Amino acid sequence: MDALAPTPTILEGPSLRQRLAAYGFDAVTLLVVPAAIFSLLLFVYPFAFGFILSFEPKAGGDWLANYKRFFSDPFLYETIGKTLGLAVPVTLLNLLIAVPIAFRVRLMRRQRLLTTILVLPITLGTVLVAEGLLNYLGPQGWFNRTLMTFGLISQPLKLVHNYWGVFASLVITGFPFTFLLTLSYVTGIDPALEQAAATLGASAWQRFRHIYLPLLMPGFAITFCLSFVQAFSVFPSAVLLGEPAGLTRVISIAAYQAAFEEYDYPMASAVAMIMGFVQLAIVVAVLASRGLFYRGPASGAKG
Amino acid sequence: MIRDTTIGSKLWAAAVWTVVGFFVVNLLAMIATVVTSSFATRWLGTWLPIGWTTRWYSSAWSEFQLGDVLLVTFQVVGAVVLISGVLGVTAAYALARRDFAGKRLLVLLFLLPLLIPPITFGIPLATVLYRTGLAGTFWGVVAANLVPTVPFVILVMIPFIEQIDPKIEAAARVFGANTFKLFIHVLLPLLLPGILAALLLVLVRTIAMFELTFLVAGPTSQTLVVALYYAVFAAGVRAVQSIDAMAVVYMVTTLIWLIIALRFVNPTQIVTRAKQQPAH
Numbered sequence: 289m290d291a292l293a294p295t296p297t298i299l300e301g302p303s304l305r306q307r308l309a310a311y312g313f314d315a316v317t318l319l320v321v322p323a324a325i326f327s328l329l330l331f332v333y334p335f336a337f338g339f340i341l342s343f344e345p346k347a348g349g350d351w352l353a354n355y356k357r358f359f360s361d362p363f364l365y366e367t368i369g370k371t372l373g374l375a376v377p378v379t380l381l382n383l384l385i386a387v388p389i390a391f392r393v394r395l396m397r398r399q400r401l402l403t404t405i406l407v408l409p410i411t412l413g414t415v416l417v418a419e420g421l422l423n424y425l426g427p428q429g430w431f432n433r434t435l436m437t438f439g440l441i442s443q444p445l446k447l448v449h450n451y452w453g454v455f456a457s458l459v460i461t462g463f464p465f466t467f468l469l470t471l472s473y474v475t476g477i478d479p480a481l482e483q484a485a486a487t488l489g490a491s492a493w494q495r496f497r498h499i500y501l502p503l504l505m506p507g508f509a510i511t512f513c514l515s516f517v518q519a520f521s522v523f524p525s526a527v528l529l530g531e532p533a534g535l536t537r538v539i540s541i542a543a544y545q546a547a548f549e550e551y552d553y554p555m556a557s558a559v560a561m562i563m564g565f566v567q568l569a570i571v572v573a574v575l576a577s578r579g580l581f582y583r584g585p586a587s588g589a590k591g
Numbered sequence: 592m593i594r595d596t597t598i599g600s601k602l603w604a605a606a607v608w609t610v611v612g613f614f615v616v617n618l619l620a621m622i623a624t625v626v627t628s629s630f631a632t633r634w635l636g637t638w639l640p641i642g643w644t645t646r647w648y649s650s651a652w653s654e655f656q657l658g659d660v661l662l663v664t665f666q667v668v669g670a671v672v673l674i675s676g677v678l679g680v681t682a683a684y685a686l687a688r689r690d691f692a693g694k695r696l697l698v699l700l701f702l703l704p705l706l707i708p709p710i711t712f713g714i715p716l717a718t719v720l721y722r723t724g725l726a727g728t729f730w731g732v733v734a735a736n737l738v739p740t741v742p743f744v745i746l747v748m749i750p751f752i753e754q755i756d757p758k759i760e761a762a763a764r765v766f767g768a769n770t771f772k773l774f775i776h777v778l779l780p781l782l783l784p785g786i787l788a789a790l791l792l793v794l795v796r797t798i799a800m801f802e803l804t805f806l807v808a809g810p811t812s813q814t815l816v817v818a819l820y821y822a823v824f825a826a827g828v829r830a831v832q833s834i835d836a837m838a839v840v841y842m843v844t845t846l847i848w849l850i851i852a853l854r855f856v857n858p859t860q861i862v863t864r865a866k867q868q869p870a871h
Binding site: 417421468 | 600603604607608610611614615617618619620621622624625628635636638678679681682684685686688689690691692694697700701703704706707708709710711712714715716717718719721734735737738741742745770795799800801802805806816819820823824826831834835838841842845846849853857858859
């Protein structure tokens, strides 16, 4: 290099430091390094490790043995259907209730009280909701008692230790989550668009169908995905409120049992990978259909 | 605002509010059930218990070793809040101030632990922690809980940092402040509301984080929510009222922090990260 550059003082380009700075790498950028290393160590590495481990069956056999076992044992592969049977209806129901309510609440001046009440079940968590519902929905609980007092039913409904117990707990924790997400999308749309439609004589339903719905579809898709993923990974309430050996044996129970009851970590990793894959498949399918809808600015500009 | 005065729209509004009312009433009644039961002497087949007592609290306190469990819970939560604050705020500063190659990939890396449910990445994470011998210990629980909280702090803090004028920092630099002084004397006071909000949310989330703690905790590193799960799981061994007393202790612990947090943040922020930032 020296031979080719006889006058280095003139030809010398910017230093390495300056060149890196031009790409945005300097001392400040290095501040991101600790968090990045942390994420790689505790998130990416375990995932990769689990992925590889799932191809190394504990009992021997070929590299796909864990997956073959999962898809040949009805006790295991049926968990996918059972989990979907809970997660999809719950998510759809939550979204369908959340949308009209969000449209009402958006007009309210004082939303804070309602949003605070709704944040309660999210912060208390699924374990507490499960414990509360066990009493509340039980045969002697206030819910059945009220229905019987009004003469709506003669026998207490069986609402815990079955599908409906888990369903109820997913609505209690899932609905506020879905609603608050929906509300933030609904309030993000400029009301002037609706007013313009109203001026032109559109009815409330027409305004929703032709103005809001197309604009909100991408937001609804994301809300659906996030709520679905939460519901799909239901665990404590499926054990406490459901029938963990039967109808509500969801996929996370199968993964947990493989890991902590059979101590078969490769199998548990395989189940976790399958769980992640199903979630990913649904999310990708929903987000791909988002491309069919309008994308562009909808929030109001100043003026 | 558009006012609809037709009968149809009024009926529709009434129906919507009925659904909201039904949900809120059931939610509050569920919480009231737990509280009532924890003070009940005997409660079978009646609207209200036969008598009232507070003895379940003392029996729950000794049966479930709540003193130890609460101590561990606060130690875990304190460590998680501190570490995620330090790692998260520094990383958020770099991400807010610099554009560099691979930044989008890095943001995606921080977004994923928040989008993927804890139980999905918790199982491989627990496997790794058991192999390294960290699982079952205090630091194993802290490490597992940090996985979603560090990204959470980063994503809440980025918009906060972006809205601070870089000229203020430039001025501090002109007067000879080094990076550390800049952080302590200029950025920290300006960012304090944001940091406080983010860390309070981390605190509330960590107290209620069941899955990750459950998967990696050992007998001496259980937090309150995991102890509550085991108590409910083994229901029948202990009196229902005793478990409910423990549930009330858990509720109070969470709600105190939630009330404090709500003074600084909008409730919607607990779900949607920093969508509506208060203008400072």
